[in-house]
Amino acid sequence: MLKSNKLKQIFAEGKRPAMGLWQMIPGANVSRILARAGADWIMVDCEHGNVDDAAMHSSVPVIAELGLSPIVRIPDLQPWMVKRALDSGAHGILAPLVRTIEEVENLVAAAKFPPLGRRGFGSPIAMQSFHPIPTFTEYLQQANESLLTMVQIETQEALDLVEQIAPLVDVLFIGPFDLGNNIGHPIIDGKMDPELDEAIAKVLRAGVAAGTKCGIFCTSGEQAKRYADQGFHMISAATDFTALGAVMEGALAAARGVQQEKAATY
Known part of the structure; x- marks a missing residue:
């Protein structure tokens, strides 16, 4: 199982960052398109995406069959x-909006079989x-050992406790928009204040110090490259939803022979 993740x-190899795509539109065919684009992992978004339980069960195995890691962002912290x-x-779960150590400990317990959870x-x-398909045993x-437990650091409370949270999970994953909102420095028209950057x-420092991986949501390949360079x-x-809109707008602008303005993302 570990080799399949x-x-x-x-x-474990530590040679490069793992690049992923975000699935918000339901459907196994959407999952196939994203998985064949060359990513390492796909986030099946059951929090903000239009993905219910049935759609999640359709997408996860498709992503795995194509050799990527399907990760599910759950809607809430309920076990x-x-x-x-x-x-x-799923090869791992991502939990949003954590605020306390107890919430993180309960999340980890829900993700682990006894005696660890x-x-x-x-x-x-x-x-x-x-692959190969494991037996029940x-x-x-x-x-x-094989599955990943991840939490989003996107509240002031989680930021204050991040050094204590880091050793408890496999990945600290930053949601910049909610983090900015919660610390009083929202991202407006794509602009990030120095306080949010800090x-x-x-x-990232807390993750590195604890030996825990650190992830971040980005809105473009260019932004993703900047954070890759930061470690x-x-x-x-x-994200499928915004990328689809941008591509369609670009095609229509070219067909009409008009100059396309930069497509809005977030």
């Missing part, structure tokens, strides 16, 4: 959401996202 293998995501075959065992679906024995740098380990380069 491409994202975790890239982390049953962690269980459903991992039982779908409280995850329930029984899904025959989860095994299908690994092999999945039970290997899942705790908050992001603080998270981030897991970076999103595009």
